[in-house]
Amino acid sequence: MVNFKIERCVGLSDREIIRLSLADLEYFACLVLKYEVRLLSYIKKISQSNHDEAEDILQEAFIKIWKNLNGYDPRLKLESWIFRIVHNETISYWRKKTSYSKDNIVRLDDERLHTLMAAEDVDEMAGESFFRIIEEVLPLLKQEYREVLVLKYLEDKSYIEISDILKIPEGTVATRINRAKKSFKELAGGKFDNTIFK
């Protein structure tokens, strides 16, 4: 690692990184560097982890990715496969550690939170109030609802990608997103003044 030049990662496709990593472990760093920021953000969004915990989860997830590198199915996007492993590791970590606390607040600073506003079932709301609602409501959602909303609206994943990440049929993804949006709206509507919705 000491002599590894990050520049060597430039221009490499995911498949090339995998191929080169299997021949030379140092190239595995390219994979970590390419995805770590998004994955850390994702871990925090679905699990209420603090930064240190998220880094621990990420490290364990990348170890698993390394162990299973030969098992990657090229029919699905590498990114989806990586998200799947990170997702499973996150859920597993939090199940071991604790049941999800409803008092915790997820810190969301992603600009893509705005995409939630564009969701057809969630009407426009005043900016600051909206973020407050997102922060307080998201942790109240059932895990299966929270993860689809995060993947769809905060990670901009397609139904196919969500299906590959969560290992559920696309039809189930669609159903779950609809239910999640309803649940989100109900929770937000109950918790806050209803005038916040148009």
Added chain:
Amino acid sequence: MNNAQKIIDKIKGENIQPRPEWSFASAEYIKWGAFMLFISIGSISFSIILFAISVNGFDMLQHFKHSKLESILVILPILWLATLILFLGGSIVSIMHTGRAYKYSFGKWVGLSTGISIAIGTLFFITGGAKWLEHKFETNIESYESIQEKKTAIWSQPELGTLSGEIVEVAGDTLYIKDFKSRFWTIDISSAFIAPKVVMETTEQIKLNGKKTGDAIFKADQIKPWEACQ
């Protein structure tokens, strides 16, 4: 130290090696192999159930004095029904653990596995495989209660309205038969429906629905050939 470096160092420090490619391929082949094995056994079970139905016939359900469910359970070979359910379940579990199975819902896999079992099982039954296999079980496994034995037991319950045996003599509206336990019966056939396939001659084997009216006396409602449905 950045994350990439920490991860690389940990992999190196603990000498963690990627699982070999063949182990993933093998695991997948094993799951598909298990699926095919389970489907095959499930299909065979289904074919033997079909065979049992063809031998015993559901038409006798109406003559049983028990509930329909109870009667169905008597007619169906429970061992093979349990085997079918067990292996059908096994096939679904194994296929759902294959790489891309999550693309389809649980219901679709249940439907597909059931459909394949029914299709192969029916084919096996039509080609006579079920009868042959059932006979093999009967001759090779002492404790196995064959469908023929079960059929005989089902059709030898005069108190419940069934009787079977070999015609000894035909005398007008009276029939004399010897049942499969070698007991002689006098049968009143004056108001009985006699199936066209029944040959009313001595040594002909028949089965009857009706009512026991006395000691070794039976009033028949229906008379059918013993092997009619096979």
